[in-house]
Amino acid sequence: MTAFTFVSNPFGTPSTPTTGAGWSPGSWQEHPAAQQPEWPDTAALDSVVDQLALLPPLVSAAESARLRAALGAAALGDGFLLQAGDCAESTGSFHADAVYNKVKVILQMSTVLAFGSGLPVVKVGRIAGQMAKPRSNPFEPVDGPSGPLLLPSYRGEMVNGSAPTPEARRPDPDRLLYAYYRSASSLNLLRMFTADGFATLDEVHAWNREHVGAAAADPRHVALLDDMDHVLRYLASRPGNQPAAPEQHGFDFFTSHEALILPYEQALTRWDHSGSAWHDASAHMVWIGERTRQLDGAHVEFAAGIDNPIGVKVGPTMEPDDLLALCHRLDPTRDPGRLTLITRMGAGRIREALPPLVRAVRDAGYPVLWICDPMHGNTITGSRGVKTRRFDDIVDELRGFIEVHRAAGTHPGGVHLELTGEDVTECLGGTTSEVLDGNLSDRYETACDPRLNRSQALELSFIAAELLRR
Ligand SMILES: O=C[C@H](O)[C@H](O)COP(=O)(O)O
Numbered sequence: 509m510t511a512f513t514f515v516s517n518p519f520g521t522p523s524t525p526t527t528g529a530g531w532s533p534g535s536w537q538e539h540p541a542a543q544q545p546e547w548p549d550t551a552a553l554d555s556v557v558d559q560l561a562l563l564p565p566l567v568s569a570a571e572s573a574r575l576r577a578a579l580g581a582a583a584l585g586d587g588f589l590l591q592a593g594d595c596a597e598s599t600g601s602f603h604a605d606a607v608y609n610k611v612k613v614i615l616q617m618s619t620v621l622a623f624g625s626g627l628p629v630v631k632v633g634r635i636a637g638q639m640a641k642p643r644s645n646p647f648e649p650v651d652g653p654s655g656p657l658l659l660p661s662y663r664g665e666m667v668n669g670s671a672p673t674p675e676a677r678r679p680d681p682d683r684l685l686y687a688y689y690r691s692a693s694s695l696n697l698l699r700m701f702t703a704d705g706f707a708t709l710d711e712v713h714a715w716n717r718e719h720v721g722a723a724a725a726d727p728r729h730v731a732l733l734d735d736m737d738h739v740l741r742y743l744a745s746r747p748g749n750q751p752a753a754p755e756q757h758g759f760d761f762f763t764s765h766e767a768l769i770l771p772y773e774q775a776l777t778r779w780d781h782s783g784s785a786w787h788d789a790s791a792h793m794v795w796i797g798e799r800t801r802q803l804d805g806a807h808v809e810f811a812a813g814i815d816n817p818i819g820v821k822v823g824p825t826m827e828p829d830d831l832l833a834l835c836h837r838l839d840p841t842r843d844p845g846r847l848t849l850i851t852r853m854g855a856g857r858i859r860e861a862l863p864p865l866v867r868a869v870r871d872a873g874y875p876v877l878w879i880c881d882p883m884h885g886n887t888i889t890g891s892r893g894v895k896t897r898r899f900d901d902i903v904d905e906l907r908g909f910i911e912v913h914r915a916a917g918t919h920p921g922g923v924h925l926e927l928t929g930e931d932v933t934e935c936l937g938g939t940t941s942e943v944l945d946g947n948l949s950d951r952y953e954t955a956c957d958p959r960l961n962r963s964q965a966l967e968l969s970f971i972a973a974e975l976l977r978r
Pocket residue numbers: 595641642643644645884956957
């Protein structure tokens with residue numbers, strides 16, 4: 509990749525760098541960068557990056573700092589993170605209804621989780637920027653217009669198109685601009701939803717009642733909602749109390765995505781004068797994926813210098829020493845809220861793979877927030893060759909995660925889910941409306957990995973609430 513210049517931005521640049529010797533928003537270019545597209549036209553890429561660097565930030569450093577404080581409380585045991593959304597945002601995800609339904613289901617889940625855990629739930633979407641995908645293989649077989657073809661893999665709307673043609677699969681730097689504007693439009697809608705009030709707690713509660721009112725709902729989930737009824741009535745009965753919630757008058761809903769395409773993240777990294785730090789203004793929180801977390805790699809170098817809350821995916825091949833080295837690199841001052849470890853082991857492995865990592869981090873004193881991604885270690889191939897996940901495996905990994913943390917005396921601090929507010933058929937199972945292998949093709953709409961549908965997502969929140977309550 510050719511080097512490009514970091515263009516100064518409307519917020520100005522610092523007179524002296526403060527983020528460690530040699531760090532700059534472009535210093536990642538001196539490190540090997542995994543999973544980057546082979547942009548065919550690097551001059552066009554440079555030009556797009558220059559344009560992006562002059563565009564307004566999408567989120568402010570103060571907002572990211574507010575999220576970092578909330579995650580800090582969660583890391584110390586006083587909060588629970590619900591991070592959720594599409595695997596890959598694509599056309600359908602940008603529609604107003606899709607954004608609305610996603611926020612709605614996340615809010616519904618958060619009230620159930622808050623009640624179960626007795627903790628404030630921090631809501632973070634995989635939204636308004638989640639448009640770049642690392643892939644297991646650079647090429648994938650597809651059904652082309654005249655038979656099977658081997659084409660470069662689809663890498664998300666920020667990079668190339670999903671259509672089964674060589675033209676669509678060619679990385680196009682203009683897509684970085686497209687991703688920016690798409691993010692801005694989703695974010696604008698999110699800000700509308702969250703500023704003026706989306707729903708009262710009573711309304712969210714009524715939506716949850718609709719869900720458990722459906723046939724086959726678990727009686728324990730009905731009982732949990734009955735308990736919530738009592739609490740809400742009690743709260744409403746107290747003098748001066750409204751049966752409302754922050755949801756009525758505005759609430760915090762933060763954005764996040766995998767910081768994969770580094771020219772994009774670099775162009776949106778701005779100097780924050782008030783905090784005297786570099787801030788990646790592409791999202792409140794960004795994370796480093798399982799395939800790009802090499803200690804000396806470009807993604808870790810980039811994340812080390814920005815002051816956003818950072819997530820790192822932790823899969824089954826992670827060794828305790830390597831994890832400690834990552835903690836030291838990304839959170840050298842041991843600041844709660846800075847680092848979230850998102851474990852994704854697989855249901856069959858979590859009970860063996862997670863304990864040594866948790867013990868090592870605990871004993872070394874890093875105040876990380878541990879959250880469970882029960883999706884990415886549980887992907888299987890359905891009978892018609894599509895990727896799917898079993899609801900029961902997802903539940904089992906979450907249960908294992910909580911067990912491991914209980915045994916270690918650490919806080920099981922959140923979940924990271926791929927879900928949608930639509931009634932898709934991408935993951936198998938669930939009891940309120942079970943998806944069977946033969947139904948997977950009914951509404952299989954994901955652009956990358958299989959997501960929980962609305963009903964499966966809600967059901968999972970009830971199960972999690974119950975597990976956390978014990
Ligand atoms: O979302 C995560 C990854 O991009 C995805 O799981 C990779 O999928 P693949 O194995 O089909 O490339």
